[in-house]
Amino acid sequence: MIRAALANLAAAALPFVLALAIGAIVLAVTGHDPLSVYALMASEAFGGTRRIAATLTATTPLLLTGLATAIAFRAGVFNVGVEGCFYLGGLAAATLGFWLVGWPAIAIIPVALLAGALIGGAWMVAPATLKVRLGVDEVVTTLMLNFIAVNLTSWLVNGPLLARGSANSATPAIEKTAELPRLLPPSTLHLGFIISLALVILYGFWDRFTVTGFRSRLVGLNARFCRAVGIDVPSLLFRMMILSGLIGGLAGAIHALGLVHRFVAGFSPGYGFTGIAVALLGRNSALGMILAALVFGALASSGATIQLFSDVPIEIVEVLQGTVMIFAVAKLGLLLRDRRGLA
Amino acid sequence: MNSASVLALALGATSAAKAADAPAALIIAQGGLGDQSYNDLAYEGFKKAVAAAKIEGKPVESKDVVAQAADILRRASDAGFGLLVDLEYSHGEALATVAKDYPDTKYVILNQVQPGANVASVLFQEQEGSYLAGALAALVTTDTSIPGINDKPIIGVIGGTKSVGIDKFIVGYIQGAHDVNPNVEVKVAYSNNFGDPAIGLQMAKAMYDEGADIVYQVAGGTGIGVIQAAKETGHYAIGVDTDQDGLAPGSVLTSMLKRTDVAVETVVGDYAGDTFPGGKTVTLGLKENGVALSDMKYTKDKIPAATLAKVDELKAKILSGDIKVWNAVDQGYPDFFK
Numbered sequence: 001m002i003r004a005a006l007a008n009l010a011a012a013a014l015p016f017v018l019a020l021a022i023g024a025i026v027l028a029v030t031g032h033d034p035l036s037v038y039a040l041m042a043s044e045a046f047g048g049t050r051r052i053a054a055t056l057t058a059t060t061p062l063l064l065t066g067l068a069t070a071i072a073f074r075a076g077v078f079n080v081g082v083e084g085c086f087y088l089g090g091l092a093a094a095t096l097g098f099w100l101v102g103w104p105a106i107a108i109i110p111v112a113l114l115a116g117a118l119i120g121g122a123w124m125v126a127p128a129t130l131k132v133r134l135g136v137d138e139v140v141t142t143l144m145l146n147f148i149a150v151n152l153t154s155w156l157v158n159g160p161l162l163a164r165g166s167a168n169s170a171t172p173a174i175e176k177t178a179e180l181p182r183l184l185p186p187s188t189l190h191l192g193f194i195i196s197l198a199l200v201i202l203y204g205f206w207d208r209f210t211v212t213g214f215r216s217r218l219v220g221l222n223a224r225f226c227r228a229v230g231i232d233v234p235s236l237l238f239r240m241m242i243l244s245g246l247i248g249g250l251a252g253a254i255h256a257l258g259l260v261h262r263f264v265a266g267f268s269p270g271y272g273f274t275g276i277a278v279a280l281l282g283r284n285s286a287l288g289m290i291l292a293a294l295v296f297g298a299l300a301s302s303g304a305t306i307q308l309f310s311d312v313p314i315e316i317v318e319v320l321q322g323t324v325m326i327f328a329v330a331k332l333g334l335l336l337r338d339r340r341g342l343a
Numbered sequence: 344m345n346s347a348s349v350l351a352l353a354l355g356a357t358s359a360a361k362a363a364d365a366p367a368a369l370i371i372a373q374g375g376l377g378d379q380s381y382n383d384l385a386y387e388g389f390k391k392a393v394a395a396a397k398i399e400g401k402p403v404e405s406k407d408v409v410a411q412a413a414d415i416l417r418r419a420s421d422a423g424f425g426l427l428v429d430l431e432y433s434h435g436e437a438l439a440t441v442a443k444d445y446p447d448t449k450y451v452i453l454n455q456v457q458p459g460a461n462v463a464s465v466l467f468q469e470q471e472g473s474y475l476a477g478a479l480a481a482l483v484t485t486d487t488s489i490p491g492i493n494d495k496p497i498i499g500v501i502g503g504t505k506s507v508g509i510d511k512f513i514v515g516y517i518q519g520a521h522d523v524n525p526n527v528e529v530k531v532a533y534s535n536n537f538g539d540p541a542i543g544l545q546m547a548k549a550m551y552d553e554g555a556d557i558v559y560q561v562a563g564g565t566g567i568g569v570i571q572a573a574k575e576t577g578h579y580a581i582g583v584d585t586d587q588d589g590l591a592p593g594s595v596l597t598s599m600l601k602r603t604d605v606a607v608e609t610v611v612g613d614y615a616g617d618t619f620p621g622g623k624t625v626t627l628g629l630k631e632n633g634v635a636l637s638d639m640k641y642t643k644d645k646i647p648a649a650t651l652a653k654v655d656e657l658k659a660k661i662l663s664g665d666i667k668v669w670n671a672v673d674q675g676y677p678d679f680f681k
Contacts, residue, residue, distance in 0.1 A: 044418075050417065050418075050421070051418075054411075054414040054418070057410075057414065058407065058410070058411070058414075061410075154538050155536065155538070155539065158503075158535075158536045158537045158538040158539070158565075159535045159536045160535075162504060162535075162537075164506060168432040168433060169537055169538060170432075170433060173436065186413075186417065186441075186444060187414075187417075188413050188414055255410070259410050260409060260410060260433075261436075264409055264433045265373070265433075265538075266373040266408070266409050266433075267409065269406040269407045269408075269409075269410075270406070300405075300406070300407050300411075301411070301414065303405065304403060304404070304405035304407070304408075304411055304414075304415050305403070305414075305415060305418045305419075307401055307402065307403045307404065308368060308401050308403060308418065308419050308422055308424065309422070313404070314375070314404040314405065314406070318406070
């Protein structure tokens with residue numbers, strides 16, 4: 001039992017360790033001392049309350065994009081459209097955030113968050129319908145929908161929703177009442193982190209202890225078996241895809257109300273795609289995804305500020321992120337288990 | 344104590360003698376270094392200035408730059424940096440908020456004005472460069488010896504949105520055109536979009552159909568379509584912000600440059616020389632070399648020397664103060680453009 005748990009932990013940590021090793025080689029070759037760079041990164045990610053807060057802020061969107069992805073993945077649906085939902089949810093929430101002038105916080109925040117989630121869910125209706133009715137590959141449809149969502153929001157924010165007099169593609173700032181409260185001022189850590197963390201933990205319980213949670217995992221493992229025992233597989237897949245979209249939209253809405261306080265060009269640097277890596281690295285488990293989101297959050301927050309104290313360019317951090325993602329996809333745990341089986 | 348704060352202390356110790364010895368950081372905007380445009384240009388100016396002032400200078404890039412505004416600014420301020428130049432437009436409000444908490448640190452924001460005694464805002468006198476672009480266009484549109492020029496004295500301008508920030512360019516352009524030839528008609532249109540080349544292409548083609556032969560674009564990404572239209576129809580476009588002459592060699596008459604490198608170099612130099620313009624708005628115009636027409640590498644040979652000389656003469660008059668170009672942001676709208 002304990003040995004199995006340790007093996008699981010090793011399998012989950014292995015991609016990160018391998019990435020660090022490869023990153024060290026890249027750093028050494030480019031004339032940096034890997035150990036001192038890693039020490040600097042660690043202190044920039046976790047050294048003191050302010051840096052921890054910055055890391056948790058960077059972790060926040062990844063918790064929910066990871067969760068949105070995992071909910072689809074575990075049911076066997078490879079939804080890669082969370083990025084698009086994130087953009088749309090962010091724009092919807094930001095727009096209500098500056099439209100609903102004079103609304104109290106208690107009304108404007110839930111309405112804007114709900115709108116963001118709903119538009120994300122609605123965005124997934126078409127690919128979900130195409131998947132369950134006509135068997136259209138969801139990878140293709142959801143990937144393509146990302147481009148549409150990004151360009152649609154870009155058009156809206158360059159035209160109808162553009163802030164008056166702004167030289168930048170941005171909506172007006174949201175009302176003060178629409179901003180999610182900050183947890184540790186003056187740091188940027190906001191209530192969205194708690195909401196996101198709570199949802200991932202809730203997912204953990206849903207996964208373990210509810211019938212739908214069990215069924216959707218079962219469908220992911222063996223859809224034919226589920227059909228044979230009478231589970232309504234198409235309906236389940238449809239619902240999981242919509243749920244995935246809802247959470248993706250909510251992620252964007254939280255990012256808009258909690259951190260950016262408006263919708264602006266470059267709203268997401270690819271949180272939806274990093275969410276895929278979070279789900280894969282975390283093996284769709286709540287704890288695994290929290291740790292994985294923390295890893296990518298730490299890389300993002302420290303990656304920017306280590307440049308203040310070293311000559312390490314941002315590309316090195318991107319190499320690290322990319323390597324973690326590659327190894328996250330590989331089922332390295334199998335390798336370990338096979339070895340032990342032989343021995 | 345972590346290594347970063349040790350370094351910060353070390354940096355702080357060396358800066359005890361004079362405030363302006365503390366290192367400077369340049370926060371790179373979306374698009375990152377290597378964009379061969381805004382960021383690269385600003386970084387060139389930054390490197391030059393920190394080398395000249397013998398202070399340490401660090402560029403900071405982030406894929407997540409929009410979300411990390413306050414986090415990066417606060418980290419650098421905590422760590423004892425003396426000057427933070429922020430190129431990212433969306434950082435405006437965050438910069439003003441952070442600046443309040445660090446009165447000894449200096450902050451610079453470009454293309455917008457933010458409050459604070461330790462904040463310098465840098466604006467460009469775009470109307471001055473636009474004036475020269477308008478004058479050049481008015482001179483060229485009546486010179487049918489130049490290939491692609493019709494006999495109608497019509498030029499155009501396409502703005503990205505109807506706002507005073509964009510009309511600042513347009514007013515200068517119209518003033519320049521009318522000062523050299525009051526009979527030149529300037530068509531004005533707005534794309535209501537900064538990111539759609541297809542709209543720019545369509546609108547510019549419509550203007551060319553109506554007899555315009557030169558169209559100035561003040562519409563960001565939409566303006567790329569204006570340049571494309573000029574190339575397709577054999578007319579001329581005028582580029583904006585960066586040197587766009589090479590996007591369609593021969594079809595871009597000139598570009599109205601905003602010299603971000605000069606801007607950054609100037610403020611870093613002021614900081615090092617203890618003349619930092621805190622609480623002020625620095626406006627860089629023709630005089631400071633902050634705005635300029637491009638070298639016209641691909642079109643110079645088509646244009647008569649007398650025309651180019653006339654534009655230089657107008658530039659000299661602006662520099663000497665004989666010509667005052669209308670600044671729509673400061674002065675409101677003039678009678679000739681409501």
